[in-house]
Structure formats: C-alpha cells, structure tokens
Amino acid sequence: MELQEILDIFLTNDNFTILTHKSPDGDTLGSGFALCSFLRDMGKHANVLNSDQLPSRYAFLFEGYRPQEFEEKYVVAVDIADPNLIGSNLLQYQQQGAVDLCIDHHISNKNFADKTYVDGDASAAAMIIYEIIKLSGRPISDHIAKCLYTGVATDTGCFKYENTTPKTHIIAAELMAYNIDFANINREMFDVKSRGRMQVEQTVISRMKYYFEGRCSMIVLTKQLMAQCGVDQSEFDGLASIPLCVEGVDIGITVKERHTDYYKISVRTTDKLNAAEFCQQFGGGGHIRAAGCEIQGTLEQVEKQLLDGAAKLFEV
C-alpha cells in the first residue's frame, strides 16, 4: 500500500471509527485523535474508540472531543498490531473483516485488517499519520501537531531510544513550528509521577539486591509487598527498567508474583548481555535487551534459578 492510497480512502469515505489499542499510550491516542481531527476538519464524521478508560494524563489529547452520532461505514485501527489488543470492550471489532484498514509501525503486525499499512522504520504510528496528513496538503491544526508530537515523543522515550531515526527528529522539528507547548507535554509525559508511583519506586529501589559484583540487580515484587504499598495495582507496571538504571549493572531482573508459587520475570540488559538468551533458559524469550519468562516455585527457588542462570552469562 502507498500512502496516497490511504489518503484516497480518507478523502472518498465517511463515517469513520478509529480504533486505538487497549491500555492506551501516547502513540495510539496521539495518532487516533490526530486522524480524527484531520477527518473532522475536512467535514467528515469520525470517532475514536478505546476499550479502556482513557488515562487522565493524556487528557490534553482529547480536550473538547465529543463523540459524533453517525452510522459507521469505515473502521481504521491505528498502532494496533494484533486484534487482541483491541480489547475486551470492543470485541465486535476483533472479528474477521471488522477492520477495514490498519495503520501501524510494528513489523509483528498480524495482518488482521482488510488492508494493512505497516512501516517498521517509523518510530511511532504518529509519524505515518503525519505523512498522510502532509500528503493531503491540508492545514495542520495546533491540536493535530500536539497529538502527533506526543505520539512521536512518547514512543521514543523523548528521542532517547534506539528506534529514533533522523526522520523522527525532522518530524519533531516540523511539528514544533506549530503552537505546541512541547516542554510541558514532555514534563507531563516523562517527569511527572503520581505520589503512589513515587512511593513504589522508592520501595523497590530500597529493596534492590545486587549480585556478581554489582553487574546483576534484582527487584522482587511479592503480592504482600504490593498490598503493603496501598496504591493502585497499575503503579507497579513498567518498573522493569529500574534495575538496569544502576551504574555497573548489565542485567536487571524484575520478579513479580502472579499467584502463589508463580512468578513473572522481566529482564533488561545492556549491550554486554543478551536478555532473550537468558530468558530462553526458562522457556521465555523476547528481544536482545528486553525479554521475559515465567517460573513456578517458591520465591527462594525462583531466585536461585535466576541467579544460577545469570552465573552462566558471567562465565567466560
């Protein structure tokens, strides 16, 4: 598919439903609401749907947004690699043939839509939406620019991660020509944390353990500890990067109790070790620097297995 073909779809159809993925992030919401604004600005009807409640930290992306009433005629999924990610409250869209077009940047995309456009080189789905809108030659509103910048910035860790490309920076530069308070967006997206999250991070850092002369660090989240913190369960998401933030650590392991004697393990490594290889020892897998696995047993057994597995990495 060419971008022009997608643009033609938007120009010649109407009554769009835009699907964004469950547990929404800045890229799916930024892409979805940018596309919705673009379509509405052209006089088309369009709504954005999500299976979950939209987190308030993204409220600036949908400020003033009101759902429109119309008979749905065209369904577009943005940033959704797998129909399961549409979520349990939008089951009807998970059926074969329910999605007309999917615009995505995950090469793992399951090709579940009638038409699929995947650009694996795009750092964010928002970059593809930007190119479509640019191709149209139509004006880009400040709101659209804000949505797209947020998508690009959040999916690249503010241009920090490996998936950032020269094009990512060029697009950021172009979006900054609009009236977007990017510094405030970045502060909200990257710096601000809830009090509960601050407390959780403080707790795990104070209990972090170090092994192999500080090259391996581990945090353990038992159900008991999580209950003691007295904060929302979601505050315990995305902690896996913390153990690797300590100077000298090459493998950071996060152990999270799922059920009694059943633990989910998240592993992050520097370029010196292979996280996927480590997790394969326990039937898991993933990427070179980020992988996971699940292990059954008592906490002591699980920790011992993980440390035995880590020992193999450090053997020469």
Place this chain on the structure above:
Amino acid sequence: MELQEILDIFLTNDNFTILTHKSPDGDTLGSGFALCSFLRDMGKHANVLNSDQLPSRYAFLFEGYRPQEFEEKYVVAVDIADPNLIGSNLLQYQQQGAVDLCIDHHISNKNFADKTYVDGDASAAAMIIYEIIKLSGRPISDHIAKCLYTGVATDTGCFKYENTTPKTHIIAAELMAYNIDFANINREMFDVKSRGRMQVEQTVISRMKYYFEGRCSMIVLTKQLMAQCGVDQSEFDGLASIPLCVEGVDIGITVKERHTDYYKISVRTTDKLNAAEFCQQFGGGGHIRAAGCEIQGTLEQVEKQLLDGAAKLFEV
C-alpha cells in the same frame, strides 16, 4: 562576529588551548573535544583543559585523547559565560586578556574574552561548534559527531526542555547520519545512576512533605541526613527537580543546610507559579520556573518562612 570569522581564526592560527568550564558537563566537554578533534584533524595542535578532574561518565568523549606538547598561541573558551567558571586550577586564564575567543550560548556571557561569539538561540554550545565545522566543509569524524550529539542532548534534557528548537532536532538528525551509538549515549547520560545516587533519591522521596493540598512539596537536606547516607557529597547535587516531579505539585522546594542555621533554597515551579517571584520574597531570584535564595534561621523558622511565602502564591 560572523561564524566565518571564527572559522578563519581556526584556519589561520595554530597551537590552541581550548578551555572548558569547571564542574564540566556534556556540552562543554562535547564542544571542547569536538573542536579539538576538528583542529587536530586539520594538522593543527590543540589541547583541551579543565580545572577539574573529568567525570568518568564522559570518558567516551576523550577516549584516546593525549595532551600535545606545544607553545600555546591561541586560547578559546567554549560554553564559559563567566571567567569564574574557568575554575581555580586554571587561574592564569581568568586574567584580563588571557582568553582570545569565547564561543558560548549563554546570553548572560560576561564578554571577558578578546572576541566573543554568543548565540543565545543555540540550545547548546555544541550547536555552534557544529555550524563552524560544517561551514569549513571538512569531514566530520564519528568522534566529532558523538561529541556534538552529546553536547546537544545533555543541554536539552534529551530534547525535552524548552530550550529545544526545530534547529536542535535538525542538527540531531544530521549527526545521526554518523556512526554514533546515540541510544547508549542517552542511556549513560540520562538513565544510569550510581548506587549512592539511587539511595539519595530514595531517601529524599521517602521524606518529601506535601502542603497546600499537594500543590507544594518540600525536601530538606540537613547535614546530618547527608552524612547518614554515607555517599559522596556530589550525589546531593541536582536534586531540586525531584519535588516538582510529583503529580499535582506546582511548586517544589529543596532546602539544603549549608552551615548551622544557614540554608540554601532551590525552587522549581510549573507554568502556574513564578519561582523568581517566590524567591524575591527572601532576597533571592532567578528564572520564572527555576530560582533560588538563602535564608538564615533554625530549620523550623526557615520552613515556616517558606510556607508563609508559598501561602501568598496560593492566595487568590
């Protein structure tokens, strides 16, 4: 001064000493070593000097660097706004007439050099160095690109802060065309912390206090607390941004004991409050979102004064 004039200076002179500022950061070192490489690549003699020991986290900027022996003929200061920032181990360069050329991006530059080039719109001094090198038409080595990227990234909080401009992103895009492991650089610069620093942050977060329905937060660093942590004093630098990282907080205050009954106050605010105005109440000042002051008295008295001052901000 035009950039061409600076380039001509580099082309027609030799035996350069490049001064970087004390307590060196990524921008002064990135700019300094990039300029040094540029000059040496042209067959010129050049050294980089710093008053302090260079922090090991910046080692990749001067890997393989060896001082050259030559009779110094031209002195260039980079990213140095004030002769005092040259540092106590390089006192001879603080004298009138000692510095031939200063290249800087601080509009507060004291004009202490014979010639001064200040571009207040440049997010980093490294952006100016990049433009000079580009103007020369000479090849940019991977090492030069790495140094310049580091300068630009570190001075903008990885393109997060207000001082980031479209040009900053364009230059980042251009530098990424070289073989620079920017993701690793960013990890080292922004994510990795020493164990001591992790402990310090954990300590201050656990002791953070909230006022005015959570809109004001305060951390207090007494000499006793800092001694208890048992870590290097430098680990207590740059903590002032932490109190403002809590959701809902509009003014974050950091109180640091200097001597008995003498406290240094750092204040950070969101766009809802004025930090400089707050600090002016206590004879201090600064920028709208980052300011400071000093207050004498017992800790209780100082805290009370600060909270009384904050109360005024929250009054309508």
